[in-house]
Amino acid sequence: AQSVAQPEDQVNVAEGNPLTVKCTYSVSGNPYLFWYVQYPNRGLQFLLKYITGDNLVKGSYGFEAEFNKSQTSFHLKKPSALVSDSALYFCAVREGPSNYQLIWGAGTKLIIKP
Amino acid sequence: DGGITQSPKYLFRKEGQNVTLSCEQNLNHDAMYWYRQDPGQGLRLIYYSQIVNDFQKGDIAEGYSVSREKKESFPLTVTSAQKNPTAFYLCASSIAAGNTEAFFGQGTRLTVV
Numbered sequence: 001a002q003s004v005a006q007p008e009d010q011v012n013v014a015e016g017n018p019l020t021v022k023c024t025y026s027v028s029g030n031p032y033l034f035w036y037v038q039y040p041n042r043g044l045q046f047l048l049k050y051i052t053g054d055n056l057v058k059g060s061y062g063f064e065a066e067f068n069k070s071q072t073s074f075h076l077k078k079p080s081a082l083v084s085d086s087a088l089y090f091c092a093v094r095e096g097p098s099n100y101q102l103i104w105g106a107g108t109k110l111i112i113k114p
Numbered sequence: 115d116g117g118i119t120q121s122p123k124y125l126f127r128k129e130g131q132n133v134t135l136s137c138e139q140n141l142n143h144d145a146m147y148w149y150r151q152d153p154g155q156g157l158r159l160i161y162y163s164q165i166v167n168d169f170q171k172g173d174i175a176e177g178y179s180v181s182r183e184k185k186e187s188f189p190l191t192v193t194s195a196q197k198n199p200t201a202f203y204l205c206a207s208s209i210a211a212g213n214t215e216a217f218f219g220q221g222t223r224l225t226v227v
Contacts, residue, residue: 004156034215043120043204043218044157090156100145100164100208101172102216104156 002027004093006105013081013112021076021108023091032094033074034102035065037087044090050074061085081112117141120205120219127192127199127226135190135222137205146188147206147216150174157204163188192224200226 003026013019025031032051036044048059050067058064065076076089091105118139127133139146145164149157159172163182177196182188188207192199202223206216 009154036218041202041221041223043118043220044206046215046217049215092157100147100162101159102157104158106154106156 002093002095002103004091004103004105006089006091006108008108009106010109010111013110015083015112015114016080019078019081019085019110019112021089021091021110023074023076023105025072025074025091025093025103027093027095027103029096031074032096033065033067034092034094035059035063035074035076036090036092037061038090038107039087047076047089083112083114086110086112118205118207118217118219120203120222122222123220125222125224127224129226130194132191132193133224135192135203135205135224137188137190137219139186139188139207139217141207141217142185143207143209143217144185145208145210145216146182147208148172148178148180148188148190149204149206151202151204151221160190160203199224 005024034049035047038044048057050057055067063078088107090107092102094102121136147162148160158174160178161180163169166185179191204221205219208214208216
C-alpha cells in the first residue's frame with residue numbers, strides 16, 4: 001500500500017543551525033514527491049517538488065530536499081534556520097503521471113528557537 | 115489576483131443540520147480536491163474532481179457530498195450523516211495530475227455545537 005512516513009512529530013532547532021525534516025515513502029511506481037508548509041490556521045503552501053532529474057531540488061524560502069531512491073526518502077533541509085521557519089511541514093507523494101491522489105504524511109512541527 | 119478562495123473561514127453548525135462549504139478558484143485548474151485535517155493527522159481526501167460534472171470519492175467520503183457544475187467551483191456539503199464533522203477543511207486545485215503541485219485555500223474551520 002502507498003504510504004508516507006514523517007517519523008518525527010516535532011523537530012527543535014536553534015536559529016542559525018541547519019535543519020532536517022525527514023520523510024520516507026512507499027509507492028509501487030515512480031514517485032512524484034512534494035513538500036508543503038502550513039502556518040497556524042492557514043492553508044498549505046507549496047515549497048518544492050521532485051519529479052525527475054537531479055536528486056537535490058531547491059525550493060522556496062531557502063529550503064531544499066534530497067531524493068534518495070535506495071532509501072526511499074525525501075528529507076527537507078535548510079542550511080540556516082530562521083525563527084520564521086517555525087511551522088507544520090507536510091511531505092506528500094503521488095504515484096505516477098496519471099494519478100490525481102496525493103498521499104500525505106502526518107506532518108512535522110518545526111520549532112526554531114532564537 | 116489569482117488564487118483559491120474558501121468561505122467562510124469559521125462555521126458553526128448544530129447537530130443534525132447540513133452545511134455547505136464554498137470553494138472557488140480563478141486559476142483555470144481542471145482538478146479540485148477537498149481534504150479534512152484533524153490534529154496530529156495528515157490530510158485525508160474526501161472528494162476530488164478531475165473535470166467539470168465529474169467527481170470521485172476519496173478515502174473518507176461518507177457523510178459528505180460535492181458538486182462540480184462549474185470549472186471554478188467545487189462546494190462541499192457536510193451532511194447530518196457525518197458522525198464527527200468538527201474539523202479543518204481544506205480545498206485545493208491543480209492543473210492536472212502527475213507532476214503538478216496543488217494550490218490550497220485558507221481553509222474553513224467547522225465546529226458542531
